[in-house]
Amino acid sequence: MSDIVRLLGIARRALHSQQAVMNTTANNIANVNTEGYSRQRAILRENRSHQTMAGYLGSGVSVQTIERVRDNLIDSQLISERPSFAQFEFKGKALELVEDIFNEPSEYGLNQSLADFFNSFQDLSSEPESSAAKTVVRQKASVLANNFNRIHGKLSEYQQQLNIELTGAVAEVNDLTSKIANLNKKIVSAEVGGHMDSEIRDQRDLLIDQLTELVDVRVSKNQNGTLSLSVAGMELVADSLSQKLSLKTESANESGPKLVMENGNGEIKLTNGKIKAILDIRDINIENYKNQLDDFAVNFTQAVNDAHSAGYNLNNVTGTNLFEASATGAIDFAVSSEVMNDANLIATSDSMNEPGNNAAALSIIALQDSLTMDNGQQTFSSFYNSLIATLGSQTQEANFLGESYGMTVEKLEFSRQAVSGVSLDEEMTMMIEAQQAYAAAAKVITNVDEMAQTILNMV
Amino acid sequence: MRITRKMMTSRMLTSIASNRELFAKLQMDIATTKKMRRPSDDPAAVAQAQAIKEVASKNDQYLRNMTAMRDSITTAAAATDTILDQLEKAKSIASQGGTGTINAEARATLAMQVDQIIDTVIDMGNTNSRGRSLFAGTLTAATPYTRSGDAITYNGNDKNIELKIGHKTTMAYNKTGNDIFNPPGGVDIFAELVALKQGLESDDGTAILNTISTLNSSIDQVLGVSSQFGLKQEQLSSTEIILESENLKFADTVSKIEDTDMVEALVNSQILENAINVGLKTMADVVQTSLLDFVR
Numbered sequence: 238m239s240d241i242v243r244l245l246g247i248a249r250r251a252l253h254s255q256q257a258v259m260n261t262t263a264n265n266i267a268n269v270n271t272e273g274y275s276r277q278r279a280i281l282r283e284n285r286s287h288q289t290m291a292g293y294l295g296s297g298v299s300v301q302t303i304e305r306v307r308d309n310l311i312d313s314q315l316i317s318e319r320p321s322f323a324q325f326e327f328k329g330k331a332l333e334l335v336e337d338i339f340n341e342p343s344e345y346g347l348n349q350s351l352a353d354f355f356n357s358f359q360d361l362s363s364e365p366e367s368s369a370a371k372t373v374v375r376q377k378a379s380v381l382a383n384n385f386n387r388i389h390g391k392l393s394e395y396q397q398q399l400n401i402e403l404t405g406a407v408a409e410v411n412d413l414t415s416k417i418a419n420l421n422k423k424i425v426s427a428e429v430g431g432h433m434d435s436e437i438r439d440q441r442d443l444l445i446d447q448l449t450e451l452v453d454v455r456v457s458k459n460q461n462g463t464l465s466l467s468v469a470g471m472e473l474v475a476d477s478l479s480q481k482l483s484l485k486t487e488s489a490n491e492s493g494p495k496l497v498m499e500n501g502n503g504e505i506k507l508t509n510g511k512i513k514a515i516l517d518i519r520d521i522n523i524e525n526y527k528n529q530l531d532d533f534a535v536n537f538t539q540a541v542n543d544a545h546s547a548g549y550n551l552n553n554v555t556g557t558n559l560f561e562a563s564a565t566g567a568i569d570f571a572v573s574s575e576v577m578n579d580a581n582l583i584a585t586s587d588s589m590n591e592p593g594n595n596a597a598a599l600s601i602i603a604l605q606d607s608l609t610m611d612n613g614q615q616t617f618s619s620f621y622n623s624l625i626a627t628l629g630s631q632t633q634e635a636n637f638l639g640e641s642y643g644m645t646v647e648k649l650e651f652s653r654q655a656v657s658g659v660s661l662d663e664e665m666t667m668m669i670e671a672q673q674a675y676a677a678a679a680k681v682i683t684n685v686d687e688m689a690q691t692i693l694n695m696v
Numbered sequence: 697m698r699i700t701r702k703m704m705t706s707r708m709l710t711s712i713a714s715n716r717e718l719f720a721k722l723q724m725d726i727a728t729t730k731k732m733r734r735p736s737d738d739p740a741a742v743a744q745a746q747a748i749k750e751v752a753s754k755n756d757q758y759l760r761n762m763t764a765m766r767d768s769i770t771t772a773a774a775a776t777d778t779i780l781d782q783l784e785k786a787k788s789i790a791s792q793g794g795t796g797t798i799n800a801e802a803r804a805t806l807a808m809q810v811d812q813i814i815d816t817v818i819d820m821g822n823t824n825s826r827g828r829s830l831f832a833g834t835l836t837a838a839t840p841y842t843r844s845g846d847a848i849t850y851n852g853n854d855k856n857i858e859l860k861i862g863h864k865t866t867m868a869y870n871k872t873g874n875d876i877f878n879p880p881g882g883v884d885i886f887a888e889l890v891a892l893k894q895g896l897e898s899d900d901g902t903a904i905l906n907t908i909s910t911l912n913s914s915i916d917q918v919l920g921v922s923s924q925f926g927l928k929q930e931q932l933s934s935t936e937i938i939l940e941s942e943n944l945k946f947a948d949t950v951s952k953i954e955d956t957d958m959v960e961a962l963v964n965s966q967i968l969e970n971a972i973n974v975g976l977k978t979m980a981d982v983v984q985t986s987l988l989d990f991v992r
Contacts, residue, residue: 269701269702270702332736333734333736336734336735336736337734339735341734341735341742341746342732342735342742342745342746342749342954348746348750352750352753352754355757356753356756356757356760359757359760359761359859359860360757360760362761362859362860363760363761363764363765363859364764364826364828366827366828366836366837586834588834590835591833591834591835591853591855592834592835592836592837593828593829593832593833593834593835593836593837593857593870594834594855594857595857595858595859599858599860599866602860605754606863606864618750619747622743622746622747622750623743625735625742625743625746626735626739626740626742626743627739628735628736629734629735629736629737629738629739629742629743630736630739632734632735632736633736633738633739636736647710651703651706651707654700654702654703654706655697655698655699655700655703656698658698658700658702658703659700659702660698660699660700660701661700661701661986661987661988662986662987663698665986665987665988665991666987669991
């Protein structure tokens with residue numbers, strides 16, 4: 238009779254196990270579209286055999302554990318590749334916005350207004366007595382000044398927007414790290430029994446994915462199931478504790494606040510991720526463009542004023558500045574208030590009392606072809622054109638790198654899906670297998686029952 | 697490799713999206729007729745196009761400068777032609793008045809004609825174009841020649857006025873009053889005309905005859921100036937032709953760099969459209985089938 242009881246036990250454990258398989262399958266199917274879900278698998282184990290006179294008799298099946306299917310290598314590759322993708326993707330988009338600000342090549346960019354300014358002086362040189370031509374010169378000069386002001390102003394405005402974006406991204410990092418620390422704590426208590434808590438781990442991995450878009454975080458696994466995170470050598474998460482990032486403004490001159498630890502002062506130098514991209518664009522790219530524009534505006538003001546103030550207008554007034562000499566950069570580059578009030582102050586002659594003399598105008602026109610910029614290597618317009626070309630190649634490079642890292646990330650995510658994604662076809666076959674095994678085990682019980690009846694009837 | 701439904705749909709969506717992106721760019725290329733719209737489209741080509749456009753814009757300006765010069769030169773050349781006529785007339789008066797058979801009365805009449813000639817030549821010397829005196833050097837607001845009795849004064853200076861007609865080239869387009877009427881080492885034309893007039897008035901045959909040879913040299917002198925105007929006009933014409941053909945070539949190069957090749961763009965957009973449609977169709981077919989359709 239004990240054999241019969243053992244048979245029933247085998248069948249009962251088989252029913253339980255197949256139910257567990259079915260449960261796992263049902264859970265997989267239910268989560269087929271859940272972001273961050275890894276498919277789970279019930280690991281069945283053959284039970285310990287019994288030694289008998291005739292040898293070992295098997296004693297059925299039981300569920301060893303339910304685990305999620307995940308490839309750690311792919312995960313760690315994604316952790317290292319995603320920040321590069323995020324960095325260059327953001328840089329590409331940001332630099333395209335900067336390109337829009339410069340608005341080149343177009344009929345309305347700075348390049349065109351610079352050419353217009355010199356051309357208006359050429360027209361004036363062919364008719365130095367004309368008030369109309371002087372009004373045109375003044376108008377072209379003020380369009381040029383407006384273009385400088387506009388571009389410089391827009392660049393500063395964009396730096397401010399980047400600061401807002403930066404604040405948001407830092408807050409997001411802090412939110413993610415505190416959630417991850419919290420999940421660390423949960424995992425330690427949930428996995429005390431030695432079984433993996435797939436749900437919490439999936440959640441945590443999803444948060445890591447989001448975090449790696451923002452910063453190039455280093456992730457290390459601990460024995461107890463927790464993850465330790467650090468950026469640039471600074472610990473962000475250890476066990477259930479997280480440290481916050483913060484922003485700090487040191488002086489009013491800089492383009493925006495620096496990234497620091499909330500409990501420390503040293504600037505954190507990231508190497509990748511969206512935050513690194515924001516800081517680079519703000520502090521390196523845009524700052525550089527602004528400096529070059531300032532350099533341009535100051536040199537231009539000085540060169541034009543030097544040539545212009547040496548000349549005489551029709552009333553023998555000399556020493557007039559065409560542009561405001563106090564300009565410190567592109568933002569306060571402006572037509573001088575004297576000329577704004579009276580265009581006839583524009584000087585064309587290099588001698589008194591010579592209305593037809595256009596020598597002063599010619600010396601201003603000559604500036605168009607003079608190597609005035611970059612230590613005497615570039616003209617004004619070639620200096621500006623190389624700035625635009627630099628911007629263009631930086632944008633192109635960022636877009637290119639963004640695309641190529643994007644493809645790497647996409648491939649890795651594809652591989653991750655291949656390992657961890659739920660395949661409905663597969664789940665269907667699992668379901669059929671489990672169902673048939675369940676039915677067969679039930680049949681075993683029926684048969685064992687008949688066997689027991691047979692024995693009982695014998696008595 | 698395990699392939700899940702999600703992998704298939706996401707990969708198809710990615711490739712359809714990237715085709716759509718290319719398609720959108722092509723549509724923009726076609727709509728704007730420009731394939732270079734921002735520096736990053738091709739930084740080197742955009743820089744090249746900018747540099748060429750800058751030169752072309754300067755050329756356009758040089759052409760404008762030359763139009764202004766041509767106006768002034770044409771007017772000045774017409775004035776010198778009139779001066780030549782008047783000098784020829786003075787010369788024939790001199791030969792007529794120099795003959796021994798003519799009496800003092802007739803000479804006085806001729807003197808009045810010479811006086812007329814002097815006024816006309818002064819008028820020509822005071823020629824202006826749009827309010828600017830052409831023969832006053834840079835003193836364009838001055839009246840170059842004023843006369844009181846037989847004293848004729850030049851109120852201009854000896855400066856040339858230049859305009860740019862090329863990257864490193866300027867051209868002086870004016871002639872000063874002294875260039876025409878009293879160049880260093882040349883004939884003082886007004887003094888000569890006054891001498892003729894005074895000779896006629898004082899009935900002095902020798903003095904009259906003396907002016908003939910100097911009037912001849914003064915005609916040569918004005919002819920010299922006139923031919924210089926002609927040369928300048930020729931130089932303007934040939935430079936104009938060069939600049940215009942240069943600009944045609946520039947426009948062609950810039951167009952090749954910047955403009956959309958319409959035929960190519962339309963063909964490519966057709967190909968892309970097909971690719972997108974095929975992608976969508978395949979996705980619809982593939983996504984619909986699963987094991988569920990066959991198991992019951």
